[in-house]
Every structure is written in structure tokens, then in C-alpha cells.
Amino acid sequence: MFTGLIETVGNIKSIRQSGSGPNAKRTITVEAPSFSAELALGDSIAIAGACLTAVSFTKRTFTVEALGDTLVKTTLGTLRAGTAVNLERALKAGDRLDGHLVQGHVNGMAQVLLWEQGAHHRFLHVRLPAALAASVIPEGSIAIDGISLTIAGISGVNGADIRLSIIPHTYAKTTLRNLRPGSIVNIETDALSRQSVQSTANRRPALTLEKLAAWGYA
Numbered sequence: 001m002f003t004g005l006i007e008t009v010g011n012i013k014s015i016r017q018s019g020s021g022p023n024a025k026r027t028i029t030v031e032a033p034s035f036s037a038e039l040a041l042g043d044s045i046a047i048a049g050a051c052l053t054a055v056s057f058t059k060r061t062f063t064v065e066a067l068g069d070t071l072v073k074t075t076l077g078t079l080r081a082g083t084a085v086n087l088e089r090a091l092k093a094g095d096r097l098d099g100h101l102v103q104g105h106v107n108g109m110a111q112v113l114l115w116e117q118g119a120h121h122r123f124l125h126v127r128l129p130a131a132l133a134a135s136v137i138p139e140g141s142i143a144i145d146g147i148s149l150t151i152a153g154i155s156g157v158n159g160a161d162i163r164l165s166i167i168p169h170t171y172a173k174t175t176l177r178n179l180r181p182g183s184i185v186n187i188e189t190d191a192l193s194r195q196s197v198q199s200t201a202n203r204r205p206a207l208t209l210e211k212l213a214a215w216g217y218a
Contacts, residue, residue, distance in 0.1 A: 004099035004148020044090040049146030051104025099148030100141040143188040
């Protein structure tokens, strides 16, 4: 589990690809000196919001492996050397939870629409796939490339367009500053919102007098 509060931004140093399709594997080495020095083998790390496992590390770098399904569902399949990525280590029991509970299980990808400049901060507009739009609510939480953000507004067809309020600190300390219209980002919707939507969808329709009459109980 993670909080969506980014610890640092690292840079992809190298990528080795093997196989293709379901058998594809990418071995990704990330340069992050202040971050790598505190890692241990097997640690869980959220890279751009996707939970991966450290398989080796040095004082300046660490290496993870991403497999077929992860490469399809996330932007990890299109990363290139030199790309900046958000990094967060797993939450420790007893730590203060300042963001929201993030699993590191990316639900899908979305497209950046535009930036809107506010009086004291920025708004980021993102278009979600229909399957993800059904799981978001106004003032709810969402993780964009691993960053815990609050949904300031929902609009568009089927509520697919969301507006996110970005404070200057978050903009400066994460990869958000690199996003442009058309950029593709990883999305993880809030687990509590997903459960609520699923529960409502599975709820049986209410019993009414009209239904009783149709069944012959009039």
C-alpha cells in the first residue's frame, strides 16, 4: 500500500526488453541517489503509480522488472531512458496517512486534455476511459502517475472529463510539470469509490407495486 505522496522524482537510466506480447519483460533501472540508498531487496516501489519490486540496487540506482500485463495496462511499456518518474516506497504500519490509500495497481491509462491557470494554483483536466469514469465522484480521490489528487469537478460525456486541483508544491515536486495536452498518464481510482459503485450496481432493483402487479399479485 502507498499514500500517493511522492517521495522523489527519479530518471530512467536504462531499459532492457525481452520477449513480446504476454511474454514481454522489461528490466528497468532507475537513477535516484537519495532514494536508492535506503532500499532493500524485495522492497515494493511505486513507479509512476505502478507497484514493482526492487530486484537489485546500488547507491545511486535500483532495478525492477515489469511483465506483460503491467506493460499493457500502464505507461511502463512506453517509458524510455531519460524519462522522469514519480517514486514512492510502500507505506509502513504506523506511518501518518496524509494522502489516500493507493494500492499501486493501475486500473488503466488516460489522456491529459489541458492545463487551466487559477488565481493561486493550476487545474489539470484529464479524460478517463468510460470504464474508469464510472468509479469517480466529485471531491473523491484519484492517483495520477502515483500522485494522490482530489477531483475538483466532473464533466463531459458520461462524466469522463475530470478536473484536478494542483497546488504549486505538487506541481514543482512531481512529474506533473512535464505533462502536456495529449500526454498519457497512469490512473488508479480510489478503492472505496470502486467498491461503492460495484455495490450499487449489484443491488437488486427495489420491489414496487407495479412489479407485483406484473407478476400477478395485484
